[in-house]
Amino acid sequence: MLASGSAAAPFSSASVRPVHDEFHGDLLEVSMGPHHPSTHGVFRMMVTLDGETIVRLKPVFGYLHRNHEKLGENTTYLGSMPYTDRLDYLCSMTNNWAYALAVEKLAGLVPPERAEYIRIILAELTRLINHSGLIGFLMQDTGCSGTPLMYAFREREKVLDLFEALSGSRMMCNYQRFGGCRVDLTPAWVDSARRLVDAFPRFLDEFEALLTGNEIFMARTQGVGRLSPELAVNAGLTGPVLRATGVGHDLRKVDAYGLYPRFDFRVPIGAHGDTYDRYMIRVLEMRESVQILQQALRDLPAGPIMDPKAKLRGLRPKAGEAYGRIEGAKGEIGFFLISDGSPNPYRYRIRPPSFINLTVLEDLCLGHTVADAVIILGSIDIVLGEVDR
Amino acid sequence: MPPAPIFATLDPDRAFLERAPLLVRDFVTGLFPPSLQWLAGNLLAVVVIVLFFASLFALLTLAERKILGRIQNRPGPNRTGPAGLLQPLADAVKTLVKEDIVPRAADQVLHFLAPVVLVSLALMAFAVLPYGRHLVPVELDAAVLYFFAAGAATELAVFMAGWASRNKYSLLAAMRALAQLISYELPLLLSVVPVVMLAGTLSTTGIVAAQAGWTYGVIPHWHVLTPWGAAGFLLFFVSALAESNRSPFDLPEAESELIAGHLTEYSGFKYALFFMAEYFGMTALCGMGVTLFLGGWQAPCAFLEFIPSYAWFFAKLLLLLGVFMWIRGTLPRLRIDQLTRFAWKFLVPLALINLGTAAFWQLSAGWSGPALQLARWLVALALVAGPFTLLGRRLSAGVAPRTYRYAA
Numbered sequence: 001m002l003a004s005g006s007a008a009a010p011f012s013s014a015s016v017r018p019v020h021d022e023f024h025g026d027l028l029e030v031s032m033g034p035h036h037p038s039t040h041g042v043f044r045m046m047v048t049l050d051g052e053t054i055v056r057l058k059p060v061f062g063y064l065h066r067n068h069e070k071l072g073e074n075t076t077y078l079g080s081m082p083y084t085d086r087l088d089y090l091c092s093m094t095n096n097w098a099y100a101l102a103v104e105k106l107a108g109l110v111p112p113e114r115a116e117y118i119r120i121i122l123a124e125l126t127r128l129i130n131h132s133g134l135i136g137f138l139m140q141d142t143g144c145s146g147t148p149l150m151y152a153f154r155e156r157e158k159v160l161d162l163f164e165a166l167s168g169s170r171m172m173c174n175y176q177r178f179g180g181c182r183v184d185l186t187p188a189w190v191d192s193a194r195r196l197v198d199a200f201p202r203f204l205d206e207f208e209a210l211l212t213g214n215e216i217f218m219a220r221t222q223g224v225g226r227l228s229p230e231l232a233v234n235a236g237l238t239g240p241v242l243r244a245t246g247v248g249h250d251l252r253k254v255d256a257y258g259l260y261p262r263f264d265f266r267v268p269i270g271a272h273g274d275t276y277d278r279y280m281i282r283v284l285e286m287r288e289s290v291q292i293l294q295q296a297l298r299d300l301p302a303g304p305i306m307d308p309k310a311k312l313r314g315l316r317p318k319a320g321e322a323y324g325r326i327e328g329a330k331g332e333i334g335f336f337l338i339s340d341g342s343p344n345p346y347r348y349r350i351r352p353p354s355f356i357n358l359t360v361l362e363d364l365c366l367g368h369t370v371a372d373a374v375i376i377l378g379s380i381d382i383v384l385g386e387v388d389r
Numbered sequence: 390m391p392p393a394p395i396f397a398t399l400d401p402d403r404a405f406l407e408r409a410p411l412l413v414r415d416f417v418t419g420l421f422p423p424s425l426q427w428l429a430g431n432l433l434a435v436v437v438i439v440l441f442f443a444s445l446f447a448l449l450t451l452a453e454r455k456i457l458g459r460i461q462n463r464p465g466p467n468r469t470g471p472a473g474l475l476q477p478l479a480d481a482v483k484t485l486v487k488e489d490i491v492p493r494a495a496d497q498v499l500h501f502l503a504p505v506v507l508v509s510l511a512l513m514a515f516a517v518l519p520y521g522r523h524l525v526p527v528e529l530d531a532a533v534l535y536f537f538a539a540g541a542a543t544e545l546a547v548f549m550a551g552w553a554s555r556n557k558y559s560l561l562a563a564m565r566a567l568a569q570l571i572s573y574e575l576p577l578l579l580s581v582v583p584v585v586m587l588a589g590t591l592s593t594t595g596i597v598a599a600q601a602g603w604t605y606g607v608i609p610h611w612h613v614l615t616p617w618g619a620a621g622f623l624l625f626f627v628s629a630l631a632e633s634n635r636s637p638f639d640l641p642e643a644e645s646e647l648i649a650g651h652l653t654e655y656s657g658f659k660y661a662l663f664f665m666a667e668y669f670g671m672t673a674l675c676g677m678g679v680t681l682f683l684g685g686w687q688a689p690c691a692f693l694e695f696i697p698s699y700a701w702f703f704a705k706l707l708l709l710l711g712v713f714m715w716i717r718g719t720l721p722r723l724r725i726d727q728l729t730r731f732a733w734k735f736l737v738p739l740a741l742i743n744l745g746t747a748a749f750w751q752l753s754a755g756w757s758g759p760a761l762q763l764a765r766w767l768v769a770l771a772l773v774a775g776p777f778t779l780l781g782r783r784l785s786a787g788v789a790p791r792t793y794r795y796a797a
Binding site: 028030036037038049051052139141142143144145146147150151154210212213214215216217218219220222223243248250253266267268269270271272276277280281284369370371372374 | 457460461462463557558560561564565636637639640643646647648717718719720721722723724725726727785787788789790791793794795796797
C-alpha cells in the first residue's frame, strides 16, 4: 500500500522530502493518471502525499507523442498545415495562423488586409471557445457536476458551427494558408458571427453570476497555486497564466503582429497569481475579445484574401530561418522553421505554450492537497496534443 | 389555545384514503392464523418498505438525471421508453449483467460485505419514520436515537469499502469519509436536540404530534416556522447533505480528484448497491427532516386535510430531495479542510447556540400579550441571526471578489 524501496529523487524544493523518513513516517505515493478523469487527457502526475498534502509532484507526459516535429521535416510546407490542427485541437485556427506566419516570414509573403481581419476574427473566436471551455473544465475539476461545462459547450457549439460553415470542419479547420486564407467569408457568415458576438456578453454575465462570486469557488481558488511573477518569467510562461501574476505581457501588444495595433482593447492583469486570478483573467480576456470581434466585424474591408505572390504547392522558400509567434489562447504559440531551399523544412520546431506552462506545476502544487492539484492543473490549461506533440 | 379553524373539516381520521393502507394490511394479515398475524404484519411492513423505496430509488435516479439535465441545458435520458421512463430498468439490467471485478489484492470478505452492510444499514433507518397518520412501521420510544445510530453506521461501511479495495484512491476516500463523519455527525445531532427538547420525546410519532394544529387554520405549528426551528432545519439540512455524501460535500467519491473514491474498485451490481444506499440515505435523512421540522405528515392548512397524510409526507420528502438535486447541479465541491472547518467553526457553534435559543423559546412559552410575543420573537431572531452573521463573517474572512487592473 505504502510506497517502499524507491530511492528518493534529487530534491527540487525545500518541502520535498523522502518517502521514508524516520521522523515523519511513510508517505503515500499515488500515480494520478494517465487514466484519471481530471488530467485532461493522458497526463500523469506522480504525487507523493503526506495525508492529503502534496510533498512531491512529478509530471509525466509523452503518452500522446506522435513525432510531430519529425513529420513536419518530412512533409512539404503546405502538408504540415493540417498537422498543426492536431497540436492544440481546441485552437486549430490559431495554430494555423502561427505556422502560416512563420512560413510567410520565411517566404516573404504579406497577407492582404481582409485576410488579416479574418485571421483576427477567427483567432478571437478561438480565444472565446478556449477560455469558456477551460472555465467549464476547471469548474468540473472543482466539483460542479457539469453545469458550467454544459453552458460553456453550448456557446462553443455556436462558434464551432461557424467554423464548420467556413472551413468544412468543426475542430480540425486547416483554414489558414501562407499569404492569406483558404475561403472567403460570406455576408451571411459575417451576420451570424455578429449575432453570436453581440449575444456573448450575456452568456458571460450569466456565467459570472454563477461562478465569480460563489463563496465555495472563491474559497477553493483564492490563494491556491500561487505563482510569483519572477518564477513565471524565469520559467518562460506565457498567456493568461503569466498575466495572472501581474506581468502585462501580451504578444498582441508586444509584437503587434497582424493588424492588432488598429484595435482598441486592454490587457487584464492579476495581482496574486493564484487560481482565482487565472480564472478571472480569462473571463476579462473574453470580454476584451468580444470588443475586438465587434470592431473587426464592423470594419471588415473588402478585397482579396490571398497574397497574389503566394504559391501553396511546391513552395520552396530560399534558405534561411524564421520564427513566427502569436498570442494563442493558452500563450505564445510559435513555430521555428529552417529552410535549406528544399520543399521540406530542414528543421521544424514548435514552441507549445501549454507544455512550457506545465513546467511550473510542481512549484504550484507543493503544500496543497490533491483536490487543489487537480484545479491547479485545470487552471494552467493544457491540451495534451500540444504538450506531447 | 389556538382559535378555531376558519374552515370546518371532516374528521380526517375516518377518511377512506387515509385508512386504505390499514385496510390492506388488515386484509393481508387476516389471511394468516391469529397466532402468526403479528409476524405477517411486520413482514408485510418490511416487504412494502423495501419494494417501495427500491422503486422510489429507481425513479429518483431518473429524476436526478432529468433535473440535472434540465439545469444543464440538455434533455437528460429520453431514449429508453416514453420520455426515458424505462431508463432505471435498463440501468438495472446493465449493472446486473456486468462483470463483478474484485481486485486480487483486495480483502475479499470485506470487499463483498461493504455494499451489503451499507444497503442494509441504510434501509434500517426507514423503520421508524412516520409516513402517515397510521403508518409507522416500528413504534419506538427512542426512534430518533435509533435513526441516527443506523445512519452513522453507514459511514463504517464506506470505510470498509475504501479499506478493503486496496486502492490508494479508495483509501484516501475512506480517510475523508471518516473525517466527514466525525465532523458532521455532531452538528446533525445537535440540530435535532432542540426538537427533542421541545417535543419532550424521542419518538418520531410524538414529535409529529407536537407539531399538530394550525393558528387560524392556515398557519401550521411546524417547528420550521419558529426562529430556532428554522435555524435548526437549515443546520440539519446542511449536515444531512454532508452526511449523505452529496454535493457540495461529496468528497469521499469526488470524481474529479479520487476517480470514484471508495467506489473505484467496485463494478456491476455492487456498484449499483452503493448508489442505492446513497439514495436510501438521502431519502431517509430527508424523511427525518420532514418529520422533525416540517410537520411530518401534517397538512399545511386545515382545509387541506382531506388529502391523505402519507401524500403530504411524500410531497414534502420529494420537495427536499429536489433541493438536494438542485444543489448538486449548482455548487462546486469543498476541500476537506474547508469541510471540517465549516463543521467545527460554524455549524457546531451555531447548533449549540440554537440549543440556547430553543431553551429560551420554551421558557418564554408562557409570555402572553402582543408586546411580549413580539419581544419573544425579536430576542429569538437576534439569537439566531447574530451568531450566524458573526461566525459567517469569520468563516469567509480573506475570501472576496476582486477587482482587476489592465496593463498600460
